[in-house]
């Protein structure tokens with residue numbers, strides 16, 4: 001038995017990382033071997049459960065190899081630990097771990113060991129660069145992101161199996177980074193030992209440059225190729241960086257072949273990324289590609305209410321609607337506005353009313369309104385759809401003109417203070433019912449069709465500058 005355990009330990013030491021080996025294998029003690037049954041003791045219930053789920057099959061296989069027959073390997077709680085087991089009142093893990101779920105420490109008998117494990121998990125979490133605050137729980141769902149969220153949950157539950165790579169794309173501040181951190185958090189919660197890494201593409205480029213300067217590509221490769229999950233954010237930053245793309249290609253191939261999960265975000269869908277190697281583009285599209293759309297009004301309201309509640313503030317619905325109606329571009333902008341409102345109301349010791357919001361967001365709202373005139377909208381929409389500005393006021397009605405004109409009317413109603421008759425006047429003296437019809441039609445299309453929503457979002461962003 002001793003011989004087997006020595007050989008088995010040596011083998012596992014080669015196969016595992018030093019941290020894994022010393023955390024999980026070193027503390028195991030072989031107890032006895034009788035009638036083809038080997039009993040191995042773990043020092044506490046936490047390690048026992050972990051070893052059973054993670055390493056039992058490998059150790060059983062090594063035992064069968066050693067004795068050249070099937071061996072019944074049983075993992076038990078170390079009897080000596082049980083004898084000295086006392087009630088525990090050790091400190092709980094750090095709030096960040098608790099927030100993200102983390103391990104259930106209640107069963108751990110030894111306070112020192114408990115602290116060790118917490119420290120080890122904290123170190124792993126730090127290395128992973130996963131932000132514990134960005135979880136599925138704190139992610140508000142709506143039409144705009146429900147598909148992306150469903151895909152993210154699927155991947156978090158079946159990493160490396162369901163969709164690989166998962167490619168999330170969408171405009172700035174729409175929650176892509178949040179979602180991929182949420183996947184990472186769930187994985188770390190399910191298995192604190194998982195080797196996972198979040199990296200922004202710009203950092204990856206810098207790492208490639210450093211590896212190049214220090215001739216350290218072997219270490220670089222070893223590290224990235226050994227991960228269980230790689231989360232890479234804003235991959236459009238790889239554009240034109242051929243050496244980075246080459247390295248990433250190797251990492252991609254190695255990870256996918258080993259059924260390790262890759263998750264990528266970008267500001268646009270794979271084929272639209274410029275300056276990217278074709279073989280990478282085709283690989284980005286080989287798993288599942290999902291868009292994260294700009295949030296619709298109800299979702300913007302829900303986000304404001306949730307973010308305010310997490311700050312301990314109950315926001316009135318009318319206030320949330322006012323803010324959501326005026327700030328349409330993205331969630332980051334909403335968060336910034338909320339921070340301003342909360343700071344303003346605290347500083348002036350005032351309740352949060354619409355008037356207070358108008359005051360607090362004075363600059364932001366005036367920027368929103370200042371640049372946008374109906375003429376500006378007509379020109380931008382005409383450019384976008386490649387028609388003449390004159391077609392905005394003309395009586396012509398072919399679809400390629402009528403639709404952009406309706407979109408321009410909708411945007412004029414949404415983004416300016418003009419009334420329906422005023423807008424009608426500016427569109428070649430049309431009746432206000434024509435404008436109303438256009439506004440309703442485009443609003444309905446927007447709520448049903450993510451592509452229309454995306455198109456309008458692009459136009460709004462362009463108009464807001």
Ligand SMILES: Nc1ncnc2c1ncn2[C@@H]1O[C@H](COP(=O)(O)OP(=O)(O)OP(=O)(O)O)[C@@H](O)[C@H]1O
Pocket residue numbers: 134138139140141145170171172173174175176177178179234267303331332335
């Ligand atoms: N659905 C959501 N629910 C709650 N918070 C959200 C949601 N979407 C975005 N956020 C928050 O908005 C901020 C911006 O989101 P995030 O950084 O994930 O955007 P992004 O799509 O990655 O943008 P970029 O392309 O600029 O990196 C973050 O603080 C994030 O937590």
